């Protein structure tokens with residue numbers, strides 16, 4: 001029934017939602033254990049290894065937070081437009097373009113002092129993603145191309161721009177086998193905390209999540225955006241500038257993904273590389289989708305998916321399983337979430 | 349058919365939504381060969397009761413009996429299998445498919461490979477028997493509202509329903525279509541079908557119902573047998589005696605205060621029509637402050653397009669639009685609304701409300717910058733202003749927290765009207781504003797439009813209800829095929845003549 005679904009979305013307390021997803025994950029883990037058994041591996045050992053390498057040590061935990069940083073940002077990049085009924089599958093490309101523009105800033109002004117260079121490059125990171133996402137936004141607002149297709153296709157373009165740059169103008173001297181940009185100056189490295197690799201990008205991601213929630217739930221702009229998502233025809237008839245919001249929402253979303261890219265180059269790699277992201281943008285899409293766009297859900301899901309993707313690395317090393325097996329686990333979770341949702345349609 | 353054992357009986361149905369009791373201890377029996385009308389003010393619980401019968405909503409308590417046997421319908425599927433059918437307001441048809449295909453899809457016992465011809469034959473057969481003639485091979489997209497409804501009814505008949513539920517079927521019908529529907533009712537009755545008919549139009553009830561049940565605040569207030577009911581008795585049962593006092597006399601002479609200032613003017617305004625829309629052809633029209641301009645026409649004559657053109661939702665291909673003496677041909681909707689244009693739509697859930705957002709949030713939509721408070725909205729000020737608007741309209745103030753989609757049809761319409769009228773609009777575009785409202789709310793909406801007129805607003809009233817137009821309009825225009833074909837000052841038109849103009853059987857007249 002449409003009404004009860006609406007009610008569920010609005011009223012379900014956060015805790016219940018978290019518990020429900022936890023239960024789903026438990027079932028998924030049990031099923032995945034069966035898969036591992038069939039593959040002749042010891043699931044208990046696999047889970048124990050994963051646990052040891054992630055949750056049981058301070059180092060493991062810190063690495064999880066490092067991994068969560070881009071996931072949170074790319075999830076918000078999807079969640080925000082989704083509240084207007086827009087489907088942004090271009091987080092990956094937006095992340096790349098954020099990294100690219102931030103790098104451009106750093107390489108152009110390497111001598112700037114840190115207090116100026118960091119915010120400047122962060123801003124460029126945001127802009128890179130925002131402008132990249134604004135392209136599908138404009139196309140959609142002009143009713144030319146569906147934003148799902150445009151954002152998806154631009155994912156294939158962005159890495160090419162990176163390739164061009166690091167094979168060409170930005171190529172570091174002496175890195176002939178492995179093209180990459182020169183290392184960033186000290187002033188362009190994001191501050192890290194507690195002697196770990198956790199960098200300022202993590203705080204930025206938390207702020208982004210909070211900003212997303214405040215924007216949607218507490219501001220008058222949020223009312224307009226949710227109205228567009230809830231009933232575009234009524235929104236237009238009531239004078240809400242739908243086309244403008246479509247562009248703006250996609251751009252802000254893309255900006256967050258761009259910040260993720262900025263965080264990776266300036267917080268983790270310290271330079272621009274081709275292998276910037278093992279699909280953070282796509283995982284972010286999954287996170288936002290699984291969490292139904294709820295901020296706390298995103299936090300929880302990002303944590304969970306950080307563990308799962310780390311498990312891929314662990315299993316590769318300890319059990320000799322290909323990294324891709326985690327995709328089975330991700331698919332199982334997705335499947336269970338889908339199965340739990342009431343079928344659409346019905347009598348009304 | 350045994351007339352003593354009812355075909356379907358509900359006993360002591362109770363259904364609560366949180367603090368709201370939608371149905372409380374409701375008894376009702378439907379007999380074969382009878383039209384049973386269900387009446388009651390907005391939010392009385394009529395739709396809830398029909399959804400319970402159809403298995404769409406599970407009651408908290410109460411029982412259903414089918415030919416004396418207790419039954420439980422966990423979902424509409426079981427109800428349909430037991431011979432209960434419901435005609436929904438928003439028709440559930442697939443536009444791209446033909447009539448026969450749509451009906452075939454609905455039939456549960458159809459083999460995987462079936463002969464569409466056979467279905468088509470059955471459609472024709474039933475169609476002739478009950479006055480439901482539609483072409484089985486026509487594509488649903490091309491059908492008028494009245495025909496869509498016929499397809500819905502045929503669907504149920506071919507699916508062997510014996511009990512037919514109609515929730516406000518005449519809301520979307522033009523008068524002649526409604527008359528045709530009652531003839532269908534009569535034919536169905538003669539063959540022993542049981543009909544539950546929900547409506548707000550008392551005249552319709554008196555014309556076609558055998559028995560009448562009146563609901564009020566979730567309870568059955570009383571009933572009437574054949575020939576017992578009168579308008580007065582019905583109204584007093586629906587609302588209680590005290591409410592009748594404040595009713596204005598519709599016959600009271602109303603003369604528009606003289607005003608020369610046009611609020612809105614169209615000069616040779618044209619607009620292209622694409623797809624199912626009607627193109628507007630060279631409209632000349634002026635609405636002065638303090639005047640109600642009625643627009644008559646059969647559905648699809650360009651009413652919605654005219655409203656959209658004035659609201660700024662539709663581009664002009666020729667001519668111009670003037671608002672308060674300023675060229676507004678290219679103004680956006682937001683600018684028109686800012687300038688004081690209010691819109692009372694025909695279907696608020698589609699055109700003017702967001703079902704998933706709370707009533708409170710819906711009230712702020714489209715109010716421009718009035719309730720802005722830095723980056724937030726000043727909810728307190730909004731609630732105060734809207735509360736006042738509800739009171740001015742004599743509407744009860746609804747609860748503000750539930751989602752808009754949970755309101756009854758009439759309550760929803762009242763919320764939208766209260767919002768639109770809250771800021772003393774300069775121009776009101778009212779598109780079928782009383783559709784779906786109960787008698788009392790209808791009266792208060794009409795009253796409100798008159799008061800707005802007396803307060804200096806210009807009002808464009810688009811309606812298919814000639815009686816409403818006759819009662820309200822200071823000037824009456826007739827729209828046919830996207831062009832204005834008649835223009836009469838108050839009291840200078842004959843219903844006959846207007847009817848001919850509406851159907852295009854007479855040439856243009858300017859009275």
Ligand SMILES: Nc1ncnc2c1ncn2[C@@H]1O[C@H](COP(=O)(O)OP(=O)(O)OP(=O)(O)O)[C@@H](O)[C@H]1O
Nearest residue numbers: 365370390391392393394395396754755756757758
């Ligand atoms: N899903 C729901 N959630 C919460 N309240 C509901 C829900 N459905 C109905 N109600 C409430 O139950 C009451 C009865 O609603 P119902 O739709 O049955 O009225 P109705 O008699 O059909 O009115 P109308 O003539 O306006 O259509 C209303 O107060 C309505 O707000």
Ligand SMILES: [Mg+2]
Nearest residue numbers: 394395756757
């Ligand atoms: Mg109703």
